[in-house]
Amino acid sequence: MTGRLIAAIDTPELPHARDLVREVAPHCGLVKLGLEFFLRHGPGGYRDAAHGADVFLDLKLHDIPNTVAGAVRSILPLAPRLMTVHAGGGAKMVAAAAEAAATAGEARPKILAVTVLTSFDAAGLAETGVSGGTSQQVLRLARLALGAGADGLVCSAHEIAVLRDAFGERPLLVVPGIRPAGAALGDQARVMTAEQAVEAGADYIVVGRPITGAANPGVAAAAIAASIA
Numbered sequence: 180m181t182g183r184l185i186a187a188i189d190t191p192e193l194p195h196a197r198d199l200v201r202e203v204a205p206h207c208g209l210v211k212l213g214l215e216f217f218l219r220h221g222p223g224g225y226r227d228a229a230h231g232a233d234v235f236l237d238l239k240l241h242d243i244p245n246t247v248a249g250a251v252r253s254i255l256p257l258a259p260r261l262m263t264v265h266a267g268g269g270a271k272m273v274a275a276a277a278e279a280a281a282t283a284g285e286a287r288p289k290i291l292a293v294t295v296l297t298s299f300d301a302a303g304l305a306e307t308g309v310s311g312g313t314s315q316q317v318l319r320l321a322r323l324a325l326g327a328g329a330d331g332l333v334c335s336a337h338e339i340a341v342l343r344d345a346f347g348e349r350p351l352l353v354v355p356g357i358r359p360a361g362a363a364l365g366d367q368a369r370v371m372t373a374e375q376a377v378e379a380g381a382d383y384i385v386v387g388r389p390i391t392g393a394a395n396p397g398v399a400a401a402a403i404a405a406s407i408a
């Protein structure tokens with residue numbers, strides 16, 4: 180597996196997940212398994228679907244520090260390469276996740292802190308009580324999370340420049356909200372094309388429905404991978 184593309188295997192069906200991984204993995208750096216799949220099939224389904232592929236396990240943990248640390252330890256036997264917590268859980272929670280991950284030594288998963296979900300625009304964020312716009316909030320949460328030991332961030336492509344200015348090349352920036360020009364946004368709000376996101380400095384882009392909803396997911400993944408190679 181190689182490259183900057185992460186395909187989100189968002190399906191509740193195990194045979195479908197297995198097929199998708201087999202078709203897209205050759206074109207991806209990692210495959211992502213998330214809540215929709217993991218809550219139904221758990222660790223057994225994870226092992227079955229992953230079938231040796233490098234996995235980003237995206238459970239977006241958000242709870243008190245002790246509970247999140249325990250959840251991370253529960254995940255360690257699966258040895259995902261990347262996993263997510265919500266930066267909004269606070270510095271102590273992110274630190275607890277990073278410390279729990281570190282107990283796995285060399286095989287530890289990298290902890291990514293989700294900043295402001297790509298489904299939010301400024302108005303949606305203001306409804307939650309956060310004013311000042313999405314970039315400012317992403318920057319605030321990024322500072323908190325990286326200071327607490329996160330290896331990287333999940334953000335939209337719109338914030339990459341401001342994050343690289345503030346934190347340089349070190350943090351891993353993983354970027355969902357990827358849509359071909361003119362494609363349906365669905366529930367996404369802050370989007371860019373794959374090419375634009377990589378040009379802006381994304382380490383990885385996360386693509387779900389443009390691949391899983393394609394007539395031939397393998398061909399769709401190959402085309403996106405070629406566009407950012």
Ligand SMILES: O=C(O)c1cc(=O)[nH]c(=O)n1[C@@H]1O[C@H](COP(=O)(O)O)[C@@H](O)[C@H]1O
Nearest residue numbers: 187237295296297333355356385386387388
């Ligand atoms: O953590 C994520 O991966 C994530 C964070 C975020 O802010 N926005 C976001 O869309 N994602 C995930 O990225 C994938 C995007 O899927 P599509 O919108 O179908 O391309 C989904 O699996 C989301 O759970």
